[in-house]
Amino acid sequence: MPRSRTIPRRVLMGVLGATAAITLTACGGVKTTSSGGGDGEYPTGNIEFSVGASAGGSTDLITRALAQGIGKELGVSTPVINKPGANGALNAKELQAAKPDGYKIAVQNASLFTITPLTVTPEEATKIEDFDVITGISRDDYVMATSAQSGYKSIDDLKKSGKTIRYGTTGVGTGAQLASALTFKSAGIESTAVPFDGGAPALTALLGNQVDVSTMQIGEGIENIKAGKLVPLAVFSAERIPYLPDVKTAKEQGYEVEVTQYRFLTAPKGTPENVKTRLLDAAKKTFATPEYKQFNEQNSLTPMEVSPDEVLKALQTDTATYKEQLNEFGISLTG
Amino acid sequence: MDISPILNGFGVVLEPTNLLYCLVGVIIGMLIGVLPGLGPGATIAILLPITYGIDPVSAIIMLAGIFYGAQYGGTITSVLLRLPGEASSVVTVFDGFALARQGRAGTALGIAAIGSFVGGTVSIIGLTVLAPVVAGFALDFGPPEYAALGILGVLLVSAIGNGNRLKAVIAACVGLLIATVGRDTFTGAERFTFGSLNLAEGIDFIPIAMGLFGLSEILYNIEERHNQVHSPAKVGNVWPSRKDLGQAKGAIGRGSLIGFLLGVLPGGGAVLSSLAAYAVEKRRAKQPERFGRGAVEGVAAPETANNAAATSSFIPLLTLGIPANATMALIFGALLIQGIQPGPQLVTEHPDVFWGVINSMYIGNILLLIMSIPMVGVFVRILRVRPAILAPITVLITLLGAYTVRNQVYDIFLVIGFGVLGYLMKKFGFEPGPLVLAFVLGSMIESSARQSLLIFGGDPTGFLTRPISGTVLAVVVIVAAWPLIRKALPRKKPAAVPGDSDRVEEKTP
Numbered sequence: 001m002p003r004s005r006t007i008p009r010r011v012l013m014g015v016l017g018a019t020a021a022i023t024l025t026a027c028g029g030v031k032t033t034s035s036g037g038g039d040g041e042y043p044t045g046n047i048e049f050s051v052g053a054s055a056g057g058s059t060d061l062i063t064r065a066l067a068q069g070i071g072k073e074l075g076v077s078t079p080v081i082n083k084p085g086a087n088g089a090l091n092a093k094e095l096q097a098a099k100p101d102g103y104k105i106a107v108q109n110a111s112l113f114t115i116t117p118l119t120v121t122p123e124e125a126t127k128i129e130d131f132d133v134i135t136g137i138s139r140d141d142y143v144m145a146t147s148a149q150s151g152y153k154s155i156d157d158l159k160k161s162g163k164t165i166r167y168g169t170t171g172v173g174t175g176a177q178l179a180s181a182l183t184f185k186s187a188g189i190e191s192t193a194v195p196f197d198g199g200a201p202a203l204t205a206l207l208g209n210q211v212d213v214s215t216m217q218i219g220e221g222i223e224n225i226k227a228g229k230l231v232p233l234a235v236f237s238a239e240r241i242p243y244l245p246d247v248k249t250a251k252e253q254g255y256e257v258e259v260t261q262y263r264f265l266t267a268p269k270g271t272p273e274n275v276k277t278r279l280l281d282a283a284k285k286t287f288a289t290p291e292y293k294q295f296n297e298q299n300s301l302t303p304m305e306v307s308p309d310e311v312l313k314a315l316q317t318d319t320a321t322y323k324e325q326l327n328e329f330g331i332s333l334t335g
Numbered sequence: 336m337d338i339s340p341i342l343n344g345f346g347v348v349l350e351p352t353n354l355l356y357c358l359v360g361v362i363i364g365m366l367i368g369v370l371p372g373l374g375p376g377a378t379i380a381i382l383l384p385i386t387y388g389i390d391p392v393s394a395i396i397m398l399a400g401i402f403y404g405a406q407y408g409g410t411i412t413s414v415l416l417r418l419p420g421e422a423s424s425v426v427t428v429f430d431g432f433a434l435a436r437q438g439r440a441g442t443a444l445g446i447a448a449i450g451s452f453v454g455g456t457v458s459i460i461g462l463t464v465l466a467p468v469v470a471g472f473a474l475d476f477g478p479p480e481y482a483a484l485g486i487l488g489v490l491l492v493s494a495i496g497n498g499n500r501l502k503a504v505i506a507a508c509v510g511l512l513i514a515t516v517g518r519d520t521f522t523g524a525e526r527f528t529f530g531s532l533n534l535a536e537g538i539d540f541i542p543i544a545m546g547l548f549g550l551s552e553i554l555y556n557i558e559e560r561h562n563q564v565h566s567p568a569k570v571g572n573v574w575p576s577r578k579d580l581g582q583a584k585g586a587i588g589r590g591s592l593i594g595f596l597l598g599v600l601p602g603g604g605a606v607l608s609s610l611a612a613y614a615v616e617k618r619r620a621k622q623p624e625r626f627g628r629g630a631v632e633g634v635a636a637p638e639t640a641n642n643a644a645a646t647s648s649f650i651p652l653l654t655l656g657i658p659a660n661a662t663m664a665l666i667f668g669a670l671l672i673q674g675i676q677p678g679p680q681l682v683t684e685h686p687d688v689f690w691g692v693i694n695s696m697y698i699g700n701i702l703l704l705i706m707s708i709p710m711v712g713v714f715v716r717i718l719r720v721r722p723a724i725l726a727p728i729t730v731l732i733t734l735l736g737a738y739t740v741r742n743q744v745y746d747i748f749l750v751i752g753f754g755v756l757g758y759l760m761k762k763f764g765f766e767p768g769p770l771v772l773a774f775v776l777g778s779m780i781e782s783s784a785r786q787s788l789l790i791f792g793g794d795p796t797g798f799l800t801r802p803i804s805g806t807v808l809a810v811v812v813i814v815a816a817w818p819l820i821r822k823a824l825p826r827k828k829p830a831a832v833p834g835d836s837d838r839v840e841e842k843t844p
Contacts, residue, residue, distance in 0.1 A: 054661055055376050055377055055665055056661050056665040056667070056668055060380065060668075061668050061672075064384065068384050080380070082741070083742050083743065084536065085532060085535060085536050085741060086518070086536060087535075090532045090533065090535070090743075124532075166789065171520060172520060172523050192789050192790075194478075194786050195520060195521055195786075196786070200601065200657050200658050200659075203656075203657055204473075204474065204601055204651075205786075207474050207657075208474035208475060210478060211790065222676070223656045223676040223678030224655075224656060224679060226676075227679040291387070294674070295672065298671045298672060298676075
């Protein structure tokens, strides 16, 4: 009897052991050796990259590409931990409270600091002053597109149609929503926003002619644009985007709308200078690798590998401009 | 149709390295499927860097293997431990766990493996032949259609419960209410978040399902054991009998079709398909009261359907460039890293990838079936472990699973909270199934209905004038009114003699 009992138990342990091993790899970064930091040698242990979004999104993919490069440069493990929630605010809050020793860092989105504060209470808004910026990473621009059957070729065509334009966005408080709302309002086009949960459903609705236009990240729409199923109407960057060289910016078409999403590497406030320098060096070396450059191209990302000061300046300018424009046109993003 | 690229695809898959990657993928998938929480999405994210170095086709074959292998693995915990790892396997729990308690876990797992194989294979054939056609069908489903389907889903939820209909409706309403927790995605307004950022994005499915199904069962058993000596579950036959197979045959066939069609819809297709397949079987059954008490069809139908749906959810990705769920988004990301843009041009620009992936699924499904046969015997033995040992391990898996979804300790407390709620529900005769399923469908109904009204400019008649949503809503009305119609019908026939009741049942559905 005892014999027959031990066998299944061993089998069970084997099964559980295998699953536990996988879990451990998954949570491998939870226990970081955070004895380093300060003036000593850095890094002496794993550097954890937390992501305020689920696995698979742009922020996640960029974090993983960067973490891999930095890990290789510094010779340590760089586990990526996804902490989705509240559009990245939950992760930001945890990072803010973490020890500023360089063992817990995160790639964050500009929109969390420039647009989200326009949709939530002041207490809830995440402030850039609570973090040290290490470097800018890349820009992820927006494109407004319509389906090929609609016959529209530009924003003016939408205006001439004289009908109420229903536009899909990637959600409330996103750059896609802001860019579309500003464009339609300043062009005097009657419009209704239809928020979707991310780029994929906004794209689906556009392809299925459920909405007249959708604004999404370039990487989400580019393949259907190349295939001729979607017609791009405008991009919202200051200059044309190399990935879509024939598409006019909103500015070229006479609308003062410039909205971009960009990402940068952050650490908790008060991270020592030597740690920041090490991280910056490793990031720069990663940016220079052909693999990383290829990654940017494949995901339609434009490098924005600028200094922390430039990131801060961009954030401040954008926040002020967005606020001013929303007031000027009387737009409420949460309407 | 030029079939040479398809045949070349088989050539690609049958290369020994690719076969190996396929095997590795399905094994990893099956193992992570056993652990709820750490789903295929997270696993693929972890393994993504490994794929950079290998050939694109091999990489995708492995990742796809993880995805559908996890569907197989998820069944095991649903049946043995009452832990549905994904929304699409909630329905399997009803009859799967009941069968396990009767010592027929092997039957349940065996039927599920066969059903999954058939469903997967039928779906791949559909994918091979019909992908471009069906992709268009997916685009016809806009927000109004999803709203209508969601309503039909909730109606089915209240119908599949086994006990008191009123209690099932109450539980479903609570599920709908829980679905409203979180920041409103249309206005950004906070709803029932109590100022906590942890609740800002609402509650995830995993903590709810782990608590209401897994933990509550354990709590309830502890109490039971004080009252009576609990003998470990008997483990009878390890393989389904010919009779079981005969019973499940129809369910597997219909489940394959339902799963394939609904799986194409990006967003909610897999859940709806398992629910619809179960409801169809229950309606067709001669003795619907067997369902929920260990009906073989009750396992066969949803398991076949969710596997078929998992396979056909590749259609929107490969033909339209739309990732249907988080896992698909990762496979999309993996393809991008390899320099391949999934989308309308994939089949012409990279036929080797397109057909390689599809054909690898035929092989992967066969590998999974071959592996499942001996594995069923192994897994079933888990039930022989004494509850005093098994229960704490199950609790550990449950809590760990919930933690890995967002890496938040908060979610562990949510599981415990829902575990207590589930225990109380059981004490008072409520079933967790309707609550969990209504929760899943609730957010889909709300956002789709609101998107629809924005599209219609506020005119609700739009739901009725669009052909697909109108038809679905008509079905909703018929299903809702069915009990009344049924009551009206038999009056024309002679009153049923007691022994004759079976035959009457047979005619009415």
